[in-house]
Amino acid sequence: MAIKILTEHINTPGIETFDVYRQKGGYTAVEKAIKTMTPEEVVEEAKKSGVRGRGGAGFPMGMKWGFLAKPEGVPRYLVCNADESEPGTFKDHHLMKCIPHLLIEGMIISSFALGANKSFIYVRGELMYVIRILEQAIEEAKAKGFLGKNILGSGYDLELIVQPGGGAYICGEETALLESLEGKRGNPRNKPPFPAVKGLYQSPTVVNNVESISNMPWIINNGGDAYAAIGVGRSTGTKLISASGHINKPGVYEIELGVSVEEFLNSDEYCGGVRKGHHLKALVAGGSSVPILPAHLIMKTANGEDRLMSYESLSDGGFATGTMLGSGGFIVFDETACIVRNTWNFSRFYHHESCGQCSPCREGTGWMEKVLHRIEHGHGSMHDIDLLVDISKKIEGNTICPLGDAAAWPVASAIRHFRDEFMWHITNPHEASQPGAVYQGEMALV
Amino acid sequence: MEETKPQLVKITFDGIEVEVEPGTTIMQAARKIAEADESQAALVPPAMCFYKPLTASGGKCRACLVRVAQGSAKDPRPMPKLVPSCITQVQEGMVVENTTNQAVLDTRKSIVEFLLINHPLDCPICDQAGECHLQDFAFEHGSVKTRYEEDRRTFDKIDIGPYVQLHMTRCILCYRCVYTADQITNKRVHGVMNRGDASEISTYIEKAIDNDFSGNVIDVCPVGALTDKTFRFKNRVWFTKPEDAHRDCDKCCGKTTVWYRGDEIIRVTARKNTWGEVNDFICNTCRFEKKKTSDWVLEGPTKVKRSSVISANKYRANLVKTPDFAIKLADSSYKKIDDTRPFVTDEETIRHQSIENNDKANHRSLLAKNN
Numbered sequence: 001m002a003i004k005i006l007t008e009h010i011n012t013p014g015i016e017t018f019d020v021y022r023q024k025g026g027y028t029a030v031e032k033a034i035k036t037m038t039p040e041e042v043v044e045e046a047k048k049s050g051v052r053g054r055g056g057a058g059f060p061m062g063m064k065w066g067f068l069a070k071p072e073g074v075p076r077y078l079v080c081n082a083d084e085s086e087p088g089t090f091k092d093h094h095l096m097k098c099i100p101h102l103l104i105e106g107m108i109i110s111s112f113a114l115g116a117n118k119s120f121i122y123v124r125g126e127l128m129y130v131i132r133i134l135e136q137a138i139e140e141a142k143a144k145g146f147l148g149k150n151i152l153g154s155g156y157d158l159e160l161i162v163q164p165g166g167g168a169y170i171c172g173e174e175t176a177l178l179e180s181l182e183g184k185r186g187n188p189r190n191k192p193p194f195p196a197v198k199g200l201y202q203s204p205t206v207v208n209n210v211e212s213i214s215n216m217p218w219i220i221n222n223g224g225d226a227y228a229a230i231g232v233g234r235s236t237g238t239k240l241i242s243a244s245g246h247i248n249k250p251g252v253y254e255i256e257l258g259v260s261v262e263e264f265l266n267s268d269e270y271c272g273g274v275r276k277g278h279h280l281k282a283l284v285a286g287g288s289s290v291p292i293l294p295a296h297l298i299m300k301t302a303n304g305e306d307r308l309m310s311y312e313s314l315s316d317g318g319f320a321t322g323t324m325l326g327s328g329g330f331i332v333f334d335e336t337a338c339i340v341r342n343t344w345n346f347s348r349f350y351h352h353e354s355c356g357q358c359s360p361c362r363e364g365t366g367w368m369e370k371v372l373h374r375i376e377h378g379h380g381s382m383h384d385i386d387l388l389v390d391i392s393k394k395i396e397g398n399t400i401c402p403l404g405d406a407a408a409w410p411v412a413s414a415i416r417h418f419r420d421e422f423m424w425h426i427t428n429p430h431e432a433s434q435p436g437a438v439y440q441g442e443m444a445l446v
Numbered sequence: 447m448e449e450t451k452p453q454l455v456k457i458t459f460d461g462i463e464v465e466v467e468p469g470t471t472i473m474q475a476a477r478k479i480a481e482a483d484e485s486q487a488a489l490v491p492p493a494m495c496f497y498k499p500l501t502a503s504g505g506k507c508r509a510c511l512v513r514v515a516q517g518s519a520k521d522p523r524p525m526p527k528l529v530p531s532c533i534t535q536v537q538e539g540m541v542v543e544n545t546t547n548q549a550v551l552d553t554r555k556s557i558v559e560f561l562l563i564n565h566p567l568d569c570p571i572c573d574q575a576g577e578c579h580l581q582d583f584a585f586e587h588g589s590v591k592t593r594y595e596e597d598r599r600t601f602d603k604i605d606i607g608p609y610v611q612l613h614m615t616r617c618i619l620c621y622r623c624v625y626t627a628d629q630i631t632n633k634r635v636h637g638v639m640n641r642g643d644a645s646e647i648s649t650y651i652e653k654a655i656d657n658d659f660s661g662n663v664i665d666v667c668p669v670g671a672l673t674d675k676t677f678r679f680k681n682r683v684w685f686t687k688p689e690d691a692h693r694d695c696d697k698c699c700g701k702t703t704v705w706y707r708g709d710e711i712i713r714v715t716a717r718k719n720t721w722g723e724v725n726d727f728i729c730n731t732c733r734f735e736k737k738k739t740s741d742w743v744l745e746g747p748t749k750v751k752r753s754s755v756i757s758a759n760k761y762r763a764n765l766v767k768t769p770d771f772a773i774k775l776a777d778s779s780y781k782k783i784d785d786t787r788p789f790v791t792d793e794e795t796i797r798h799q800s801i802e803n804n805d806k807a808n809h810r811s812l813l814a815k816n817n
Contacts, residue, residue, distance in 0.1 A: 168641065185638065190505040190533055356619060356638070356645035358506050363560040366643040370596040387593055394556035397527045398508050 002269075003230055005218045005238045006211065007254045010098045016133060018140035021101040027146055029217035033109045034154045037220075042113035046216070048224030050236040055081055055172070055209035056287065056327040057402075058311050067196040068114060069204040077205040078111045078119040079181065080213055083165050083172040085124055087288040087349055088329030091240035092210035094252040096123070096130050100137035104160065106213035108146060109220055111158050114206055118159050121210075122177050125167035134162045169353035173401045174207040175199075176355065187357045188401035209327075211240055232258030235310035239325070241270075245332035248272035261285070261307045262299055265332065278334035282418070285314055286326020288346045289406030291413030292339070293323050319413065338438045340425050343414040344372035350407035361404040364395040368411055375422060378429030385422050389415055457540040460489050472531035472542055473510060474498075477721065490721075491544055492554070492583050494561070494668055495620035496532035498723050503625050504532035507618065509557050509583060513550050516541035528553060551587070558588035564599045564643060565669075566615050574670030576683040576755045579722060580618060601646055606636065607654040609661055609675050609734050614646045617671035623647060623663040630727050631659045647671070658697055661733040665716050665724050676734050677713040684755045686712060688748035693741055697729035703748050711737045720751075 014020040021027070033042050047062030068076065080103065084092040096103055103121070111119045123131050138160050141147045149157045163181055165171045171180045175189035178200045199205025215237060219227050228236045235257040241264070244250045249272035255264060265280070266273045274280050280295040301307050302321040307314065314325045333342065351369040356362045368391050374380050392408035399405070415422060421439040425432040432439075454465040459476050466475045473491055480487045491512055496504035511528035519539025528550060531542070544550055562584060569575040601614035619638070624647070627634045636649040649655060655663075664672050686705040693700045705713040714733050716724040736742065750757040 170641070190530070351642060354642040356640070356642045357621075358508050359557060359560045359618065360508055362619065362643050362645070363563050367560075367563055367594065367596070374596075394553065394560070398511060398553055398557075400505060 002254075002256050002259075003238060004254050005227075005230075006095060006099075006102065006214055006240060007252075015099050016101070016137065018101060018137070018144060021099070025221075026101055026217075027105055027141075027144075029220035030105055030108050030146055031152060033112055033220050034152050034156060039113045039115055042109060042220065045219055045224040046113065049215070049219045049227035050224075050234065051212060051215050051219065051227065052235070052311065053209055054211035054239065054327070056086070056289070058325065061208060061212050064196070064208070065114060065206060067194070068206055069197045070115070071204070074203050075118065076114055076116045077200045077203060078107065078114050078116040079177065079200060079205060079207045080107060080119070080121040080210055081172060081174065081177055081207050082121055082123040082210045083177060084210070084327070085169040085172055085353075086327050086329055087346065088242060088244055088284060088331040089287045089327040090242045090244075091252050091328060093124075093127060093130065094242075095210060095214060095240065096127075096134060100134050101141070102214045102217065103134070103210055104137055104141055104147075106216040107160055108141075108151070108158060109216045110206075110208065110213050111160075112156060116206075117157050118161065120181060120200075121160065121162045122171070122181055123162060123164055124172075125165040128164065131162055131164050138162065168355075169349075170355045170401070170403060173403065176401065177207060178205060187355050188403075190400055230256055232308060232310050233312055235312060235325075239309070239328055241309070241328045241330050243271045243330040243332070245330075246275050246278060246334040246337065247332045248275055255309055257308075257310045258313075259309045261309055264309055264330070271330075271332070274332060274334050278336065280332065281335045281337060282333040282339060284323075284329065284331040284333075284410075285309075286324045287329030288331070288349065289409060290324040290326040291319055291322075291409050292343075292417065293321075293413070294417045297321050297417070298323075319409070320416075323413070336438055338376075339414055339418040339421050340372070340376050340432075343411055344369065344376045346410045347372050347407065350403065354403060354407070358400045358404070360395045361399045361407065364391050364404070365407045367391055368407070372411070375425050376433070378425070378433035380422075380426045380429070382423070382426055384426070385415055385419065388412075455536050455538045457536045457538075457542060459542045460544050460546050462486070462489070466536060468536075470536050472512060472529075472534050472536055472540075475536055476531065476544070481720070489545055491531045492579075492587070493532055493721070494579055494583060494618060495622060497622050497625070497666055498721070499725055499727075500622060500625040500629055500666070503620075503622055505530045507557065507561070507620055509554060509561075511550060511553050511557075513543045513547045514540060515543050554587045555589060558584050559593070561618050562588065562592065563594040565618070566598060566600070568616070571679075572616065572670040573673050573678055573683075574616075574667075578670060579668035599643060604648070605654075605675075606649050607656055607660055609730065610655060610664060611673050611675050611678065612647060613671050613673065614648075615671075616669050617647055618669055619645060619647070620668055622666040622668065623672060626663050626666050626727075627655070627660075630662060631657045658729045658731070659727060661730045662716065662724070662727045665718070665727075668722075674713065674734075676737075680712050681707050686756075688750065688756065690717065690745040690748050691742035692745065693732065693736065693743060695729060695732055698732060699726040699728065700732060701726050702728055702732055702742075704742055704744075709739070711739060711742075717748075
């Protein structure tokens with residue numbers, strides 16, 4: 001039985017209430033941290049654990065905490081990024097909905113470590129019922145003395161505020177999130193200055209994902225070294241994977257980092273295999289923004305090694321033959337899925353969600369979507385394929401925030417690995433524009 | 447007591463060393479080079495959204511992206527991505543590549559393309575033509591052909607206030623007018639609505655902009671999106687003659703440029719510096735209501751860059767009054783065309799030749815004047 005750090009008690013009836021959560025050993029980490037440890041020791045444990053940001057970028061959380069500027073007389077803030085809106089990723093939603101106290105406990109420990117007296121949870125606007133669950137949980141924790149003034153008699157005050165977002169994908173970008181939290185239009189800021197120096201209200205701020213923060217109670221209870229022992233290499237601990245698409249058992253699974261992709265896809269403990277009678281065609285391993293990989297490259301790396309569910313193994317081979325773990329949105333396509341249509345769909349999403357601040361992303365995402373729409377509906381020409389590659393190259397790396405990259409990668413990778421299918425769409429426009437028509441040419445299916 | 451001067455920072459920009467104060471941006475350092483030596487003006491990265499007098503502007507259009515080949519003397523690693531020169535501060539020993547780096551030039555070309563795909567390209571009927579930053583930028587860095595085949599986005603024209611018209615279709619979303627309205631006027635009623643390529647500059651439920659300094663949004667607009675309703679369709683800018691002028695104004699500094707057509711002032715704008723930026727903003731009374739020569743104290747002709755189209759037709763009055771002059775000009779100009787260059791079809795070469803030709807034409811018109 002694999003270790004479960006986040007989802008061990010998730011199926012316990014009533015775990016969303018304070019009492020049941022406390023019975024299952026909840027809030028002991030807060031007691032331990034606040035009563036017996038100094039903030040520096042908590043940060044040290046986080047560094048030792050090697051837990052990496054679970055929102056997509058995979059930046060080590062302890063190191064991020066270490067960068068926080070600590071000028072005298074200026075408040076510091078912790079903001080939890082719960083604006084999960086990446087297509088294919090739904091882990092934070094599941095975690096907050098089922099076990100809200102885990103996040104709140106993590107927030108208390110992390111805020112204590114960073115010396116923040118006011119912390120925010122910025123929740124995606126569409127999840128109003130989750131916001132109510134969180135607010136209910138905060139009320140309970142406050143009534144029991146784990147939040148508010150003078151927590152557990154230690155003299156440490158913490159106010160936790162749940163803020164609903166306006167429902168924009170871009171507000172999941174940390175500086176856009178801070179702008180939005182300040183009550184402004186959610187446009188990403190130019191960096192530097194980074195949030196660790198000038199963040200929310202121009203004060204030092206740390207922005208962490210829900211899942212990263214939820215790891216903190218376990219790390220405090222069991223020690224950072226125990227956490228670092230789980231997983232493989234620099235990918236320590238466990239990760240929630242949102243599995244969706246053409247598989248037998250879609251859902252949120254907690255895996256130990258280092259499980260092989262094949263095991264995750266086919267074992268009955270996890271996805272349960274591609275649906276009956278069909279074969280794997282392509283796979284997106286980390287949410288819609290990471291490069292899509294064809295079946296033969298996702299199972300084995302270009303060197304012939306087994307591909308593992310870890311930050312390093314998935315990105316093995318760079319973008320030529322690799323992808324990224326991203327936020328863990330595991331989307332599976334069987335041979336009935338049309339890659340061109342799917343790429344157009346992703347592209348449409350990024351076009352819709354671009355904030356419109358910097359020109360490559362504002363104009364480029366719309367352009368790519370229009371060209372893909374044209375190809376999908378049978379009006380494409382051969383030079384459109386190269387045009388798409390060129391646009392994606394010109395957007396990538398030239399924008400203020402990573403949304404431009406996120407919009408460019410799926411398009412570039414789909415063309416890189418499925419150029420035949422794009423060409424088939426162009427040479428057979430009538431056939432390809434029929435509903436449900438899919439390229440049946442030579443493909444390596446697994 | 448001796449004032450302690452801050453230690454100057456030395457950077458290398460396109461192979462030229464320059465010393466600037468700490469905290470200067472790369473763009474300002476490049477402008478310093480060009481101000482010291484006019485022949486280096488081509489080195490300065492183009493700025494479509496950055497506007498020095500407005501704080502927090504810049505970083506949006508990505509036109510000024512440059513490559514930092516060496517971060518600083520302490521940390522000589524190159525920066526992983528191209529950086530916007532308008533907001534990136536210099537470090538001691540920084541090495542910046544602008545026109546010497548092909549990747550930078552390619553990116554700049556693609557930025558022109560991105561800015562133009564949804565631009566109506568209606569320069570022939572646009573009042574900004576001739577003093578449009580986008581026109582200059584596209585002429586200098588753009589491509590001859592477009593690869594964009596789809597419909598362009600369009601918007602309806604909006605009247606914002608009695609003096610200003612907003613033609614959103616032409617807008618490149620530089621946010622300059624938003625910052626202007628925010629920073630030099632009290633009641634900001636306009637901003638950006640919607641997002642992505644549907645975002646638009648708009649006022650609060652089509653409310654009029656009504657304050658004494660609203661006209662300045664026209665001057666800061668790099669394109670023809672915000673235009674002066676008292677000047678719309680009156681004239682092409684290259685048929686007008688700019689003169690520096692001032693008047694006693696109780697609201698603003700009163701220092702302006704008045705634009706003559708014949709003996710009539712048809713437009714008043716604030717004075718712009720070499721980089722097209724206004725340092726002293728002017729009030730609406732000066733801009734829209736004082737259109738008689740008797741209102742102004744003239745200081746003399748405004749210095750216009752020789753490469754500007756505005757300077758090309760300064761002698762229009764002469765052309766009309768004395769046909770002899772026109773014939774002489776034509777004679778002198780067309781006989782002197784000496785183009786022995788081989789016939790080429792390569793896009794890049796043609797573009798360079800057309801720039802050269804433009805310089806020659808200006809040069810010829812000067813020669814004609816001296817004759």
